[in-house]
Amino acid sequence: MYSVRHRSLVAALMLVAAVSGCGSTPSAATQEPAAKTAAEQQAPVQQLRTIPLTIVTNDGKRHGYTVEVARTSDEQAQGLMYRRSMPKDAGMIFPFAAPRPATFWMHNTYIPLDMVFLLADGRIESILADVPPLNEAQRSSLGPVAAVLELNAGEAARIGATPGDLVEYDLRDLQGGAE
Template identity: 55%
Template sequence: MTGRAARSASSLRRWAETAALALALAALPAAAPAYATGSIAAGRPQTGLKIVPLTIEAGGKRHAYKVEVARTDAQQAHGMMFRTKMAPNTGMIFPMDPPRPAGFWMENTLIPLDLLFIGADGRIRNIVSNAVPKSRASLNSAGPVAAVLELAGGEADRIGAKPGDKVSW
């Protein structure tokens, strides 16, 4: 075989190997698309979280909510990202076991939220009101917390919530 013929045979062999690999990959079952797995990269709000009743004792009254529970690391990482609205008297709770300092940011969050940092005694430690959507600013607890509650922006002020108020779920 001449040099030119050897190069052509080699190119043909590489092409055939590439084609065979492509056919083998095409025969594999397709992976679930990112949006079907609840991936943050999919740019969609997560759904299907357990919903539980929650009350906040503030301003001498009991305020009732239905909140989603973001229990797993993946659920907590996704949180309220990509939502464009919240129904009244709803929110999301992020349980933390064991209690620990917590920090959040709003990078992919499209609506303002109030973050209520809740101590192991069930009392509000501190509140961040009207967190700015799409911000990477760190929003931190004042010490270890057993949970973080996200409500619609302005809700904590509306009900008069303050540090020391009791949260039960």
């Protein structure tokens, strides 16, 4: 017959085993990503066609990127929403069918960005640097632009991009910009 003391010891050991099995923290490699919000579940991340793009800074240096092209109104409305990261040499370009003033915000955008506003001749009109994520303040071009390029925050400063620098890209193989 087991004594009360023995049963208490067995119960305590079982409790320790159960708690230690549940209380361990998985390594970073095995952790599940954070649960998606309802908005993220309704609007999955879209993968758009990519093109090469080069920024030629005023010192003559060429900086290459692979950018996704948000062509349609729906693609442009979603942009980089819900993305948690973007490769260093990547971005997204939003071409317009005709130059117009452009206003952007960071609704549901988790990546801090540089917004580079482009004129019809491919020159940089203006740069809004280090736009914080999840900020719904509207940010606008200075005037009509033909496209907006989004890069990781700090990228424009890192390469020394300034208004007047040339951005080279070719959209001929894609259908026209959004209205």
